[in-house]
Amino acid sequence: xxxxxxxxxxxxxxxxxxxxxxxxxxxxxxxxxxxxxxxxxxxxxxxxxxxxxxxxxxxxxxxxxxxxxxxxxxxxxxxxxxxxxxxxxxxxxxxxxxxxxxxxxxxxxxxxxxxxxxxxx
Amino acid sequence: xxxxxxxxxxxxxxxxxxxxxxxxxxxxxxxxxxxxxxxxxxxxxxxxxxxxxxxxxxxxxxxxxxxxxxxxxxxxxxxxxxxxxxxxxxxxxxxxxxxxxxxxxx
Numbered sequence: 001x002x003x004x005x006x007x008x009x010x011x012x013x014x015x016x017x018x019x020x021x022x023x024x025x026x027x028x029x030x031x032x033x034x035x036x037x038x039x040x041x042x043x044x045x046x047x048x049x050x051x052x053x054x055x056x057x058x059x060x061x062x063x064x065x066x067x068x069x070x071x072x073x074x075x076x077x078x079x080x081x082x083x084x085x086x087x088x089x090x091x092x093x094x095x096x097x098x099x100x101x102x103x104x105x106x107x108x109x110x111x112x113x114x115x116x117x118x119x120x121x
Numbered sequence: 122x123x124x125x126x127x128x129x130x131x132x133x134x135x136x137x138x139x140x141x142x143x144x145x146x147x148x149x150x151x152x153x154x155x156x157x158x159x160x161x162x163x164x165x166x167x168x169x170x171x172x173x174x175x176x177x178x179x180x181x182x183x184x185x186x187x188x189x190x191x192x193x194x195x196x197x198x199x200x201x202x203x204x205x206x207x208x209x210x211x212x213x214x215x216x217x218x219x220x221x222x223x224x225x226x227x
Contacts, residue, residue: 047216105212107155111164
């Protein structure tokens with residue numbers, strides 16, 4: 001069974017940093033692209049970042065480019081999101097999501113339950 | 122950025138009836154269109170990708186159609202567990218989601 005478990009969320013002040021993690025199991029992690037998608041409270045879904053299986057290709061939404069860094073450790077079956085210079089508008093539930101395959105721009109099929117990031121003073 | 126517009130914002134349908142949800146792209150996304158279902162407090166669930174291919178384990182009552190800029194998700198006979206929010210997503214040029222359609226019990 002595919003499982004994705006996010007951790008690392010919490011309350012942080014504007015301008016602060018946070019590192020999210022996603023532990024994957026139940027599939028060959030090193031064969032799939034991975035994504036972070038967020039959802040502000042009561043709002044819709046917003047794609048944040050994607051990384052290919054070997055980290056060769058990395059993409060960011062314009063809203064986070066230069067502030068967030070996606071990475072992965074295939075030996076640890078883990079995905080990460082380093083978030084710096086956080087703003088109030090980054091407040092959201094952050095989901096880790098597996099892509100259907102490893103080609104560019106394919107949709108996520110399995111999602112974790114999310115971790116809440118709150119940016120507030 | 123490709124803007125995805127879903128309609129209606131809220132759809133009221135009785136159990137057992139058919140529901141038709143629409144999604145329009147601001148420019149062609151070919152067939153690179155997915156549909157997701159999200160229930161309160163839960164993660165999204167992939168229903169359809171490639172505009173019309175059901176994801177693993179998705180019941181046959183869910184079907185998708187369309188290409189280019191106009192897409193439709195049809196639920197042929199609504200079950201109680203189908204009442205949720207539905208999102209379309211294009212993945213032709215980066216990823217963008219529609220604002221969602223809330224499917225509620227009439």
